[in-house]
Amino acid sequence: MTAPAPHALSPDRDPGSFRDPSGFVFRRSGVVYRQVNRSFAEEWEAASSDGILRRWQGRGRLVGHEVADLTLAADPDHALAVLRPDPIAFISYPYEWTFGQLKDAALLTLDLQEDAEGSGFTLRDASAYNVQFERGRPILIDTLSLERRTGDEPWAAYRQFCQHFIAPLALMARRDIRCGLMLRDYVDGIPLDLASTLLPGRTRLSTGLASHVHLHARAQRRYAGAGREAPRRATMGATRRAALLDSLRRTVGGLLWSPGGTEWADYDRETSYSNEGTRAKEAMVEAMLRDAGGAAVWDLGANVGRFSAIAAGLGRRVVAWDVDPAASERHYQRLKSGGATNVLPLVQDLVNPSPGLGWAGSERASFADRSDANVVMALALVHHLAISNNVPLDWIASLFARLAPAAVVEFVPKGDPMVTLLLGSRPDVFPDYTQDGFERAFSTRFRIAARTPIPDSARVLYRLERA
């Protein structure tokens, strides 16, 4: 084993940026930079002088950047240039995206590859992790993804595109929406042989899935056999490359999933509040968020985003988490069709949140480690954690205090119809689940800054400040 390159020892280097020899991301004093290595000089200069990068940036499809001083390089011996990319508000991962988000990221990747083809370039990779959501839209964040196309070569990133996008989208649409979580286990996308095994047999009748998943998996198996000769170098002219992209686009476009039929899909419509109670709660939440201040709100259990919209209306940047992929998808689609651009809906199970993943468990940061929230909002959530999942109240307080210095939390007491419903199917082994018990537990981590009963219900809304 060879010694690590000197730059690998740089303490500023982003733990998720080590695979690409052409450059890497690092931080200095909290500012994100991207170093372009000399080994990538020709490609970088070709892309820069062509104007394709600026064109994509102008269309909001590639993260913007400024050229920074070369003396800022984290590895000066290999540095050609240092870029300062525009900050991305929040880094999310494909296993946290809704179906629609993953699909939009796939279509962005295809758009860019198609455009790159037209300019004599190609995307070197098609990783879903190269896409982030900024102001409600997918955006490519890997400025070094482009290289000049040499001759009539096939698309080198085809396999990655199929593993990162086609396979998970197909599994989510045609098998079960929860298959999206498989991306947690497979950091380089879902293996095609596994996807082929899991997909229903009827997907073999779909030209796109039959080609890009089933046949593709078979070809991989065929040429992965020990001792078998690798196929001779394949070539593809422009028309065939265009036909391939067209087929990938049709395949992605044909994968549809309609949110519904999950536990929470209609929760927003089945709230136990009266209209008056709902309006009063909205006004109270708005007042508490205003008092709590800060720039970023994490809405835990956001459902379809009714209260995220209130935070967004106050100018807060909102990450709206929900365990239910249907609710989050509805939220995303609602935002896409004219909603706020400062809200990012994501799927997350608070009882089993995204861990640190990849190399050394730090390539992809955990849910809690990414918190930049000033305020955590947890409305009609605590009873689900405490009663449905048996999480002690003081543990819930502990998590909230870890995530943000302030919280707006709704307590739903046992007399409430929704809690009665929860307790209808399980023994009541929650003697501490009372308003006093809630306040005792949360007082270990927070100071109660405000406490207001919600009209037309026995519920109470709290504004908490970390002690």
Added chain:
Amino acid sequence: MELLAYIDPGAGSLFIQAVIATVLVAPFFLRTQIRRGLDRIRGVRPAPATAADAAAADDAVPPARP
């Protein structure tokens, strides 16, 4: 036991995409031409809408099989 760790899993991918593209190129080309014809009838500006269209226009004859 197959020594899969020593095999490049991309080899089959490169090959199969060339095969898939070869199969798809005829219907793709036909579709593109029909669309262009309809656009012409409707009086739509003939400029290629996408890079794929541009490629199809520039490379009208399907290339030989790999």
